[in-house]
Amino acid sequence: MRALVCDGPGHVVLREVPEPEPGPGEVVVRVEATLTCGTDLKLVRRGHPKVSFPTVLGHEFCGRIARVGEGAAFAAGERVTSVVTGACGECRDCREGRPNLCSTAFDHRVWGTWAEYVRIPARIVARGLLRVPSSLPSSSAALLDPVASVLRGLSRVGDVAGRTALVLGAGPIALLFTILLTRRGAGRVVVAGRNARRLAAHAAEGAETVAAGEGLDERVRSLTGGHGADLVIEATGDQAVAEGSPALAARGGTVLLFAGLAHGARLAVLAHRVHYDEVTIAGSFHYTPAEARQALDLLSRGEIPTEHLVTGESPLDGYAAVLERVAAGDDMKVAFLP
Ligand SMILES: [Zn+2]
Ligand SMILES: [Zn+2]
Structure with a gap:
């Protein structure tokens, strides 16, 4: 499949990479829309302490389930979006209502959505993979992550x-x-x-x-x-x-x-x-699964004017111009349609 890969600070290329396979409890999603985000831009500019190169970019997405791993409670063809990290549900932070601070959540994350397919880890399939109502366009549903983050901020x-x-x-x-x-x-x-x-x-x-x-x-x-x-x-x-x-x-x-x-x-x-x-x-840091569901609900009810947030669309191969436009502030966010 084709994916936008960052080989190191300043080096992004579109190339063929192996298509992901779903393990037990996992699903693989055919990405329909995936957004640019400040986190990706920062990663491209100066790297990230928790990310090693090469890495496929992107984490805000919406798409259709293409393959279902053993025991995952979803069906091929369902349109979904998801939280980005998978809290364990058992540690002290998770039990006391702070799953956004779960120390192992980032080991189970959705990463690499600027691609045709992405694998969703089992923890997220179990607690943070959400079905998208048919009335909500994919490029709007992909705003789940930033909307949920802002809801978390306001809760504080x-x-x-x-x-x-x-x-x-x-x-x-x-x-x-x-x-x-x-x-x-x-x-x-x-x-x-x-x-x-x-x-x-x-x-x-x-x-x-x-x-x-x-x-x-x-x-x-x-x-x-x-x-x-x-x-x-x-x-x-x-x-x-x-x-x-x-x-x-x-x-x-x-x-x-x-x-x-x-x-x-x-x-x-x-x-x-x-x-x-x-x-x-x-x-405030990240968000809880409950805040993610609240975010999808707000988006589904049309309460977020998404046209002011997702201001452009591009195929994956238009990435060079896209990265320039968002870095210059000419676009807020651009949706790649892989
Ligand atoms: Zn983001
Ligand atoms: Zn936990």
């Missing part, structure tokens, strides 16, 4: 109704925050970013937009009557932006560190803000 910050939210970053994840914050009744959503085209997509969803960078602190204060934002969502993954985010929060506010930072990174924040101003710093 409490009720947003009536509050002023500041989203740092203007990419697809930031846009999902804008969309869900607006639908959950946030009083105002302000988005700080650099790319005018991306900021326009946020404005179309009802956000106010400001230029990121030097002087953002003053711009946010002047927009919020000097108070700062009740909720600050860090979605850039930039260390300096993350360090500056507590300064943008109002007294009693919350900062959500949504984007990950490099392993070993430390943040220097003003202790004053945490103690005297009761600014809470929260994190």
Whole structure:
């Protein structure tokens, strides 16, 4: 089969690789749509501590089951999407309701969907493989992973109704925050970013937009009557932006560190803000199977305007132009149709 393989930082090629075979409890899916994601772009740019090369890229997908391994409770031809990692269901984190933090989940992951076929591990078939309603297009169903991640993030910050939210970053994840914050009744959503085209997509969803960078602190204060934002969502993954985010929060506010930072990174924040101003710093990582089902439900009911998120389509062999367009911010996400 054909697959987009990354041989090392900066080296992506389309080539023939062996078609996967389903083991016991596994299925193999014929991929119909698979999306670009910041994680793949980062991997192509600078590698990843948990991924060795060569590797087939991609993890956000929707497709039809092509082959079913022994004991898997699915049938060939069913259209499915899935969570990306398989929690064990038995460890302390899983038992206490944090399967997103299960330490072995990433050993059982869906990886390599920028290809004609992908194998789904048994743990995911058992708990995280979801049938897609016929009304939902494959390129929309493939948004399960980012939508679920954002639902997880919002579960960490409490009720947003009536509050002023500041989203740092203007990419697809930031846009999902804008969309869900607006639908959950946030009083105002302000988005700080650099790319005018991306900021326009946020404005179309009802956000106010400001230029990121030097002087953002003053711009946010002047927009919020000097108070700062009740909720600050860090979605850039930039260390300096993350360090500056507590300064943008109002007294009693919350900062959500949504984007990950490099392993070993430390943040220097003003202790004053945490103690005297009761600014809470929260994190969120990945999502639970329940949040994944909630994400598919929102997508199925048409509550996520997917046309603003998946802004292009391409066959696999158009990958060079696709990677350039998403890196430049000309597209939010592109769906490969293998
Ligand atoms: Zn992703
Ligand atoms: Zn576990």
